Amino acid sequence: MFLVGLTGGISSGKSAVSTMLRELGCPIIDADVVARKVVEQHTPAYSRIVYHFGPEILLENGEIDRQKLGQLIFADEEKRKLLNSITHPEIHKAMLKEILLYFLRGYRYVVLDVPLLFETRRLTKFLNHTVVVYCDPATQLLRLMQRDGLTQEHAEQRVAAQMPLNEKRGLANHVVENSGSREDTHRQVLRLHTRLEDSMDFLLVRVIAIAATTSLGGILLYATKIFMS
Numbered sequence: 001m002f003l004v005g006l007t008g009g010i011s012s013g014k015s016a017v018s019t020m021l022r023e024l025g026c027p028i029i030d031a032d033v034v035a036r037k038v039v040e041q042h043t044p045a046y047s048r049i050v051y052h053f054g055p056e057i058l059l060e061n062g063e064i065d066r067q068k069l070g071q072l073i074f075a076d077e078e079k080r081k082l083l084n085s086i087t088h089p090e091i092h093k094a095m096l097k098e099i100l101l102y103f104l105r106g107y108r109y110v111v112l113d114v115p116l117l118f119e120t121r122r123l124t125k126f127l128n129h130t131v132v133v134y135c136d137p138a139t140q141l142l143r144l145m146q147r148d149g150l151t152q153e154h155a156e157q158r159v160a161a162q163m164p165l166n167e168k169r170g171l172a173n174h175v176v177e178n179s180g181s182r183e184d185t186h187r188q189v190l191r192l193h194t195r196l197e198d199s200m201d202f203l204l205v206r207v208i209a210i211a212a213t214t215s216l217g218g219i220l221l222y223a224t225k226i227f228m229s
């Protein structure tokens with residue numbers, strides 16, 4: 001099994017492409033979903049966040065108010081680094097658990113849906129393929145305005161706050177052009193899926209895994225440690 005990173009920009013259509021891949025039977029690990037799970041009540045990350053940021057960031061039901069926490073760290077780099085130091089290790093550990101499960105089930109590849117894949121670069125060294133969902137700037141802006149009911153000025157500010165899609169496109173191995181119709185995007189996703197399914201990258205990974213297992217028992221030992229943590 002090998003890993004594929006999927007990313008894009010705001011309103012570029014990454015979620016739609018992720019859904020198409022899932023419908024084709026591809027296992028998807030959504031970093032945003034994982035990030036929400038690791039800060040649920042009674043988790044280690046939840047306790048540390050409340051300890052450092054105070055109970056004022058909680059909703060009435062005890063859950064973390066993500067909007068309030070986001071506002072708190074937006075203009076404070078030190079607080080943002082602190083939050084990342086709490087959540088990122090837990091997110092990576094949770095994603096690794098899911099990857100190991102898919103590996104044991106014999107999948108050829110797993111898609112990691114990560115919005116900030118190229119911004120953080122923490123995962124890129126583990127990926128065999130990277131995919132960017134791209135659309136032209138005018139289409140991106142129009143979709144964002146229609147989706148969120150924003151003025152053009154506010155939409156432009158949201159887009160400007162992210163790494164430009166053109167830059168991400170230059171860093172990726174594969175590009176899904178999503179400026180046109182859904183049918184055209186679906187055809188591209190089908191071609192991408194076929195190319196990944198036909199890839200022999202998974203063979204090298206399995207050979208290495210088998211060698212490590214038979215000689216050191218490394219994977220089995222590490223997997224047991226992760227699942228018991």
